[in-house]
Amino acid sequence: MPEIIVVGAGVMGSSIAFHLAEQGARSVTVVDARRAGEGMSGRSSALVRMHYTFEPEVRLALDSLAYFRNWPERVGRPPVFRECGFVRIVPAEESNLLRKNVEMQQACGAEAEVITADDLLGIEPGWRADDVVAAAYEPRAGYGDGAVVAGDFLSRAREMGVEYHPNTRVRSLIEDGGQVRGVATDEGEVVGDLVILATGVWTRPLLGTVGVDLPIEAEYHEVAVLRDAPDGPAAHTACIDSGTRTYFRPESGGGLLLGDFVGPRDGIDPDHFPQSPREPNVVDMVERAARRVPALAEAGIARGVTGIYDMSPDARPMLGPVAGVEGLLVAAGFSGMGFKICPAVGRALAEMALREPQTLDISAFTPDRFAEGKSIIPPYGYTDD
CATH class of the missing domain: 3.50.50.60 (FAD/NAD(P)-binding domain)
Structure with a gap:
């Protein structure tokens, strides 16, 4: 060997x-x-989810989910996975694409389904869903560390x-x-x-x-961790939302992690980059996400995290x-x-x-x-x- x-x-x-x-x-x-x-x-x-548009990605994610859900048996360490469910929201004009992708994911063995706006409000009553024609839902998705x-x-x-x-x-x-x-x-x-x-x-x-x-480019990303809103958690379910161009998921100790879809690439040095998000950017993210989850407008910002993606074309x-x-x-x-x-x-x-x-x-x-x-x-x- x-x-x-x-x-x-x-x-x-x-x-x-x-x-x-x-x-x-x-x-x-x-x-x-x-x-x-x-x-x-x-x-x-x-974030751990199966919703991809390319079948080999779905198969990699589905195979990996079995590891995360059975971490003590697979790796011999304490559990690392937290199930919270996951929703993918796309523009109304792309709802048929979403349906096709969910069909493909189901054929791969993923536990995924297409839900309506009313279904979404049944899962998360505090969200807005007036622009949702169809969304994808994975009850067994979640997150780790x-x-x-x-x-x-x-x-x-x-x-x-x-x-x-x-x-x-x-x-x-x-x-x-x-x-x-x-x-x-x-x-x-x-x-x-x-x-x-x-x-x-x-x-x-x-x-x-x-x-x-x-052709690998460095892309800078900013993430905010928000406190729970005064009336309790604003979201129990993870989400990637084209409507607000944000993604978010609950945090294990309370609160919510919120991120943006894209970030700058010019002049990004992976060894020297800002360690804290810029306040105007965080405020903008929160305002956009609050269009989906109104309670986020009342949630305070606990801290920020930054990092670099290694982007391929x-x-x-x-x-x-x-x-x-x-x-x-x-x-x-x-x-x-x-x-x-x-x-x-x-x-x-x-x-x-x-x-x-x-x-x-x-x-x-x-x-x-x-x-x-x-x-x-x-x-x-x-x-x-």
Whole structure:
């Protein structure tokens, strides 16, 4: 079996290491610039839902849900998943697309259904639904915690023999004749037969050290955590809402996490970015979300969180080898969806590394698809998909 180096100890790198160890990999080393989950994974909104417009994404999410719901049995750690249900609201003119997508999700095995405005008000009486023609509802969806999931995966991997080097920044890949032989770090070289990059927004510069350029852009995002409204929680259900261009979910200790759909990309440095959201932006998000959940207008702002998405051109991940470079696998470009699919992606990359049969087909996510002109275009994609 190969000696494998996993770069990155976020939810992806830690999941890959866990699955490599579980599948009997002989020698696995994880190298991370910080500690497990201290990068963007610890800033994740950590929403778990099945509603996607591209079938392979649905299958990755559905497979991962089984991990999250059975965390003690799968990973040997305390439960990490909190069920709250999930609603997807799209513009009225896209309601037929939503119905098609729910049909596809159901065919994959997801517990999803199309609901009416009245149904939505039955679930969340305090919301506004006058613009809703149809919405998608998943009663078994929920959320977790990115830092905890990364730490759990990695600690279990270490129990199974994985070596771990925290606070060790990788500066470059080591290449010899088109073959990656290891990584150069601040603490010296680490050599192996295969390198797996699970480095999110830091992936592109690392690939540049061996002459590879994948189209990954850094996108800055701001999230607000709101207190409960005076009359109690404003929302018990998670939601992605095209009508207000916001997403939100309850927080485990009370209150609500609220985020925006998009953020700026120009001049974003993943090592130096604002650590707190700007007040005008938070106020704007709250005002928009309050059009769906009026009680949010009375909810105070408890704190803010910022982070960086590693965006691909089609907002889907890049998984697998890169043409022209041997000894290298990539798991990057997750575009904000990484947490909810990290268990299944970790297993898929481990299977690929060990040349085992693939449990799920991830070939559509090849990093080479953009150079080949094969960007992912879902058959029933939304305008803001």
